[in-house]
Structure formats: structure tokens, C-alpha cells
Amino acid sequence: MIRKNFFFFLLFGLLSVSCGDDSEPAVSLSQDNFANISYEENTLKVSIQTSLEWTATSLVNWCRVSQSKGTGDAVLELSLEPNIDTERSGVIKIWTKEQIREINIRQEGIPDGQEFTYRLPVIFHVLYSDAEDRNQYIDQGRLLKVLDRVNTYYDGITRYNGGDKGVDMNLEFVPAETDETGNALLTPGVEYVKMDAMPLDCEAFMGDSRYVKLLWDPNRYINVMLYNFAEVDGGGSVILGISHLPLSTTGTTYLEGLPATQYAYLTKENLSYPKCLSINSLYVYEETGSDGKYNGFDVNVTLAHELGHYLGLHHAFDEDENSGLSTDCIDSDYCEDTPSYNRIAYMMNLRALLQEAAQQGTSLSMAEAVKRENCKTGQIFSSYNLMDYEISYADRLTNDQRNRIRHVLTYSPLTPGPKKGKANTRSVIEGKLDLPMVIVK
Template sequence: MKYYISIIFALVALTFSSCKESEPDPFYSDNEQDHDSDEIIGDDYIYHLPVIFHVLYQDENAVDENNKRNQYVSYDRLKTILQNVNDLYAGKLYNFGEGADMPSENIHVQFELALYDESGKKLKTPGVEYIKYSGEYPIDCNSFMNQTKKKNKIIWNPNEYINVMVYNFKKTKDNSITLGISNLPYKQNGYPAIDGLKDARGAINKNSLSFEYCVSINSSYINQESSRYTAADHGYKEYTYDSGDINVTLAHELGHYLGLKHVFAEKDTDTGSEPNESCTDTDYCTDTKSYNKPAYDRWLISYIEQHKQAGNDLVMKELIKRSNDSGEEWDSDNFMDYAVSLSFRFTPEQKYRMRQVLYYSPLIPGPKKIKNDNYGTRSQDNDEDIDLPICLAIEKAIPVERASFRKEIHSTNKK
């Protein structure tokens, strides 16, 4: 049985060559695409977050089992994925109202392909740069993420861009597969108090970081997705589920990047966190239901094996069911769950938490509520080394065969 694993981590620095073109545009030379001089009027202010995909490839012509490129990922594919993620964050296309106990929140963020590079040059392919990787490929993500370097980092200034690395991940010895990787954000010492985030002190920019601060996704699965994105009704009546859905992977990892934890119970470890044998609420959002993830995984493995031996189809209505030690049952639909989940919901408290990170955290693009230079959320010229802790979370999901399911599964929530 193979496993999908996604890891929240810091990525290593690499040397590379890339292609950008045209002369600097003075208007964009300070990278104003993130509107960081705007005044924030309220919680419905729309954040414009420039995204730069760094595609690390070795073979331009490498293809997956469907004869589609999975190393040199096309601009069109990445553009489509980002648009799907925007739809997921807007909560407008996959919000199944019938039987749902609350709607999915509109986070009021717009992830946009970056138009200009750090020096103000217009990009040949908006939001995408291609980097010929000279090391071992697929990349050993554990080695890749544990290296730290002061110079030759791939990332662009995190105060102006969200950096997303795209590359094939090397399989681990137990044949598990990593789907996505992300750093968690930081809070500034003293104010505001964003529970569960590590403190950062002083002004921070790219040159003061010793690691790649970014999101990363496994391009081996770049072409996998559920059919709801292409269905005329966006899967409202029925769609085919894919456990390796790249759109959900990126939405999930961006949720971590903006401060969200997993909805199930976790405990701290030396390297970050891991699922805990309890139903304790550990994500700092009281409107998400927590459960015992290890117990669910054991049940899921047994369920899949029993149905396989009997020659029976898997029943999605059963696979997405969760329960806790209080006797509650519900359908898993939150982006910050994984394994088998409908993955279309953010709750009000999750929205609040992400907005707090956008308002106050360093290394996040966009305007801040505090613009005092002494606060230190933004810095363009401080190259002093900042000893930031690398915050990790490790997640393991069990894939299931592609399966169709119908609308009635959305009306099964009960207490």
C-alpha cells in the first residue's frame, strides 16, 4: 500500500539559471502588485498576493502515465491550478448548501501570477520561471529541505511574493510520496498574539533568511485532479474524486502558509508536529471538529483491504465520515483535513486566523494594519541574519481509487 505524505517545512537553497526578459518598469520596480501601500478598510478587503512558481526540472520532455509533462509544467497548467485555488478560497463554486451546517467562507484573497521579477523586469511567462536543475532528480525532499544557505536562494522576496516550488519528489524508502510542503508563518513578539505560531523578532527580508521560505508541490501529481473543476455544475450533483488532487494540495499548503493548522488532534515533536491519539482541539479554531487521526487511518486501511478482498467498490459516503469521542459524526469537508475529504470548506475562525496573519505577520505580501517601521513586518535592506525556527508539520494520507459519488453524501452530518 503506498502512502501520500505532505510536509510543512523549509526548503533548501540551490543554484540555478532562469529566463526573464525586458527592461525594468519603474512603476513595478518596487513590486507594487501586492498593493502594500493600501489602507485596509475592513475584513472584506481583498488581498492581492503575487505568486511566483519556480519550476525545477531536468528533462523538458518527461511525461506522466497519461503522456502529460510533469517536470517542465506548462504555464497554462499552473495558471489553471491557481484559478481553481482562487475559486476554492472564494467559497463560491464548491459550497454544497444542502445539508451543510455552515457555508464555506470567502477569505477575500486573490492569488495572482506575478507580472514582474524582483528587479522590475516583466516576466516572459507571468508567475512562472523555469530552472534547469543539475542535481539528483527526482529531488530527495528531506535532504533538500534540511540544507540551509545564506546565498543562492531560489526564493524571491517573501515580503512581495508567495514562492511556490514545483518539482518531482523522490520516493522515500517506504515508498511514501510527498505531495506538498509549506512553511508556517511567524508572529511578531508582543503583538498581536496569534496562537500556535513561533515568534520572529526584527525586520526580515530574503537576505536575512538562511532557508527557502516557501510552499512546494510535487509535480509528479501536477495533472491529477477531481472532475469537479471541469464539470458544468462544478460537481454539485456528482463528480469523480481523486485523492491526489493538485488543486486541493496547493489550497491546503497555502492554508498552512497563512497560519492554519490541521483540524485533527496533533502533538508537538522535535521536528514539528504529528497526529495524536486523541480528539483534543489543537488547531486554535473552535469551529472545526477535531478527531483521532491515527484511529481513522487504521480504520481506513482495514476498510480498503476488506473491500478489495471482497471485490466491492469503496463507498465515499463512508470514507469521508469522521467521529470523535463525544459521539459526534460528520462528513470531512475542511481543507485542513486530508486523507479522504471533500475539501471545500474554510470556517469563520479559520478565515479570522488567516486574516490576522495577513494583517500582522512578517514575510507575507500585502498591506499591514501596523505600518510603524519599528514593528518590523517589512524590510527591504536589513541583511542581518535572523535565527528563525523552521516550523514543520508532517501529514500522511492514504490514497483511494478514483470514485464517483453523488450529491446525497452532503446531507449526512449528524450529532
């Protein structure tokens, strides 16, 4: 059939859809209705038979089509995200000049009482200026080993105190397998980026809009930047890692202590800072040895700690800047099961103990150095929390911390994994937004 003009085509199109057509359909689909698809991640296949040009559009964001247009026969793959919400329905439209066909999908929600296991793709962006420098150009094997170790902490496998069972976060950090466009990575989990200058000022880096371009979609990846941190003024202390706190949605899903946004879904294009965590690659080989000898620069602890921040955790100690040595005792991490303590008082006491030991020609034991005084109850406790500072066994997280992390994964924009409620609707907002930014070390 030769089309004379656009109007004729439109009219014909309408007629064939609304009145039906007894002749051969312009497009036939191997299946156009999928019911009771499980809540888990799924790929559905539909064979398209046609001699025409076609386009495929998903009307819902939780289902992506493998190909948005084509000519003639094809196999279309529909990728469904896991559904951690209630049952949902979606439509995929296949358009040709002569006909519109619909594919209907109904995906079940996660069963009541079942908790989703998050698999969070991590991409290490190794920033370097000298590829010969092993403290800049970090080997993939080393980074994957660190990630493995971090997973043991999040699985609740503890190292100290007879290895008692810690809290399992029910999540796994996995090396990213593909880049943003779906190409398989030669070095899964790692990409190398040549920079003009090294070291970098980590605090300036975290707020610098020029580095947004280094990010991979934060809705799909956790971005970990590795680079040599410039020395802090005076050089007296060292920063091992630094992170942004996640954003929290407002309203009933707001999580205390996080910067808030009215937007339940955001994209990289909305960011004016590189939402990520940064690790100081000068210390990437440091760790507590198999002999258990304490190493305060342990990179496994640093990464686990910064990931904790990235997923919504604050420090375990009293972070009220005004409290100083006063008797205020603030639960600034919003977790009741992490005892608060006055860090300044702890530091002074530690210094005194170290001096005393030096005078007596002995050394301070780990068991003594990890002791703190609960500023609420006055009880003495030993520090085991990954979100603590200074000398700590630093090998576990608590139940309340788990609840915060899971809340962030369920609702926070710009974190990977399936979302619930409004966060699932994903209407895209164009352009840069003035989003709040909180950086923690």
C-alpha cells in the same frame, strides 16, 4: 557659477535654504503637497524642473520613488502601498547641490469596518533537469489553471454537498506579472530554472540554505517550488506537498501555534532556509474529474492545502503525537470550528470498512469514507476541510481558519501585502538571522 571648494558650496547651500533666495529656485516641482490620498494603492506623479543633478529619497518604506537620481527635468513617480492602518504621513526629499525640496504626502487609512482584499502574487519556480519531461517542465497554462481552481476554494465556492456557500477568504492569488527588478515576465506567474539533478529530497530542500537564492522577495511574492520529489524511504507513501509555516511576531500580535520572531520586518537576506512551499510535480496533472470521482492526489487540493499552511493553518485533526489511541482530544489547529478527531482511530476504522466491503464484493462509498468521530463530542461528522488528510471532500475552509490567515497577512514578516502596526515600520536588519523554521506536509 564656478565652485571653488566644497566648503563654499556647503555654506551657500545652507544660506539658500535657511534665509531664502529671491532668485529662480534651483529645483521646481509641479506639486509638493499631497493630502487626503486614498488608502488604496496609488501612483503620484511629480514633474521636476531643474538644470542640476538631483537625488530623490523616500523617508518612508510604504512609498517608493521610480528614480533615485537624475540630471535635468524628469517626471518622478511615487508608488504608494495600500494603507490598512490609520492615516499616515511621509516625506520625499529631492536634493541638489543648491537646494533641498520636500514632497509631503498624507495617505488616509482604510475606512473603519472595511476589510482589505489581498492580491497575493504567486511565482511558480519550475525546477527541471530535463526540458523534454512533461512532469518536470510544466506548461504555464496548466499552472495557471491550477491557481484558478485554488482561488475558487479561497472564494468559498464549494464543490460538494449541493455546493453550499463556503467561507470567502477575501483574497486572491494572482500570477506575478513582473520579476523582482520590475521587468515584465514572458510567462506571468512562472519561471523555469535548470537544475543539475532531479528528483530532490523535499525535506532536505526546505532546510537547505543553498536554495535561498531561488526565492523572489517573500515580502512581495509567494514562492511555490515545483519539482519531482524523491521517494520517501521504503516508498510506501508519497509526499505531495510541503510548506513552511509563517513566522509570527511576538507580543500582542502573536498568533498561537506559529514559530515566533521578535522582528516585525525581515528580508530575504535574513533567511538561511528557502521560505516557500514545494509541490511534487510528478502529480501536477492529477485531479478529481468532472464526474466527481475521488482522486486523492488532486493537485488543486494539494496547492490549496499547502497555501493554507504557508498562511498559518495547521491540520484539522488532533496532531498531538503522544495521544495515539488515547482519549486525549487536542485542538491542535487553534480553530474551534474545525472538529478534532483521532486520525489513527479513523485510519483503523477505514481499513476495516474497506476490508468488509471487499469481502462483500462491494466498494466503500465516498459518503461513508469521509465520516469521522469528533473526539470531543463523539458526534459523527463528514470531512470537508482542505486542511484534513486522507479521504475528504476537501473543498473549503472555516471562519476560524479565515481569521488565522488574515492575521498572518496583516502582521507576519515575509508574507506579501500591506501590513499593520510595527510590521509597517520596516527597519532593515543586515545579514543572516537564526530564524525558527517549522516544516509541515
